[in-house]
Amino acid sequence: MRPPWRSDAAVLLKGRNCERVHPFLFGNHVVTADEHRRWLEKRLAATDLPIFVFLQENKPLGMVNLTHFDKEHARGEWGFYIWTADAPKGAATAMLSAFLDELFLRRKLRKLCALALASNEKSLHLHKKLGFTQEGLLKEHVVKNGTPQDVVAFAIFDRDWRSKRKDFAAGIESVVFS
Ligand SMILES: CC(C)(COP(=O)(O)OP(=O)(O)OC[C@H]1O[C@@H](n2cnc3c(N)ncnc32)[C@H](O)[C@@H]1OP(=O)(O)O)[C@@H](O)C(=O)NCCC(=O)NCCS
Numbered sequence: 001m002r003p004p005w006r007s008d009a010a011v012l013l014k015g016r017n018c019e020r021v022h023p024f025l026f027g028n029h030v031v032t033a034d035e036h037r038r039w040l041e042k043r044l045a046a047t048d049l050p051i052f053v054f055l056q057e058n059k060p061l062g063m064v065n066l067t068h069f070d071k072e073h074a075r076g077e078w079g080f081y082i083w084t085a086d087a088p089k090g091a092a093t094a095m096l097s098a099f100l101d102e103l104f105l106r107r108k109l110r111k112l113c114a115l116a117l118a119s120n121e122k123s124l125h126l127h128k129k130l131g132f133t134q135e136g137l138l139k140e141h142v143v144k145n146g147t148p149q150d151v152v153a154f155a156i157f158d159r160d161w162r163s164k165r166k167d168f169a170a171g172i173e174s175v176v177f178s
Contacts, residue, residue, distance in 0.1 A: 001052045001098055002178045004063070008053055009033075009040050011060050015083035024081075024120050026142045026151075050102060052177075054082070054095040061087045064099045074110035076103065094171035096130060101165065101172055104158040111157050117142070118150035131164035132156045 004012060013036040015021060022030070031039075043051050043065070051065035062082035069076045078099070082092045103109040114132060116123040128134075132154035140148035165172065 001054050001095065001175050004040065004044070004051060004053045006040070006044075008060060009037055012036070012040065012053070012063060015060075015063065015081060018083050020085065021081040021083050023144075024117060024123065026115075026117075026144070028143075028145060050099075050107070052095075052099065052102075054091070054175075056088070056091070059084075061091055062095055064095050066103065068113075074108065075113065076109050076111075077113040077115070078103075090171060092126060093129070093168065094175055096126070097165065097168035097171045098175035098177070100130065100156075100161050102177070104161045109158065111155055114154040114156075115141075116152050116154065117144070118152050124152060127152075127154045130156065130168070131160045133160075 064080035136153040138151040141151035
């Protein structure tokens, strides 16, 4: 797992726009290359918003990042995806566990929030498995392809992750940061 390089721009763009990922993001439009380049430049400059590309045998499979950070309250929100169909089972679990360690153990985040479409069963399962609790249900919070959709609001605190992380030790140990 490593921060993105400028040369990753194309693979990251393809990932966020692909059919395995795009239907689960809140935005409706297909992100253009220019828009994506501007986003990546901004993200490379934002040291308080960590972003990592997840690779296996040097092949990028996915991405995880902090999308919002509030220093005063030591609170953040994340976003992530795995875009390859041939990613090994548990890829997201390992990537997210390693990132939770980065946020809570090294960056001393206190609370991490997450928003997921209520129809995104895989993501709901993943958040609960990692120890997030549901804090709310935001009714018709986004309009996806013309249809209003409910959104589940999750959160996890540093204390929750410190007691939960042992269940994910194998995945965490398999991830090398560079
Ligand atoms: C969500 C996503 C990251 C999961 O990636 P992944 O590599 O398949 O994840 P993992 O293999 O680590 O874990 C998936 C878990 O979901 C479970 N799962 C798979 N399909 C499921 C379904 N339809 N309903 C509920 N759980 C499901 C798996 O069994 C596994 O759980 P387990 O380890 O307890 O068996 C990936 O599908 C993705 O990028 N989706 C699109 C973008 C997205 O939704 N991002 C999150 C926005 S909040």
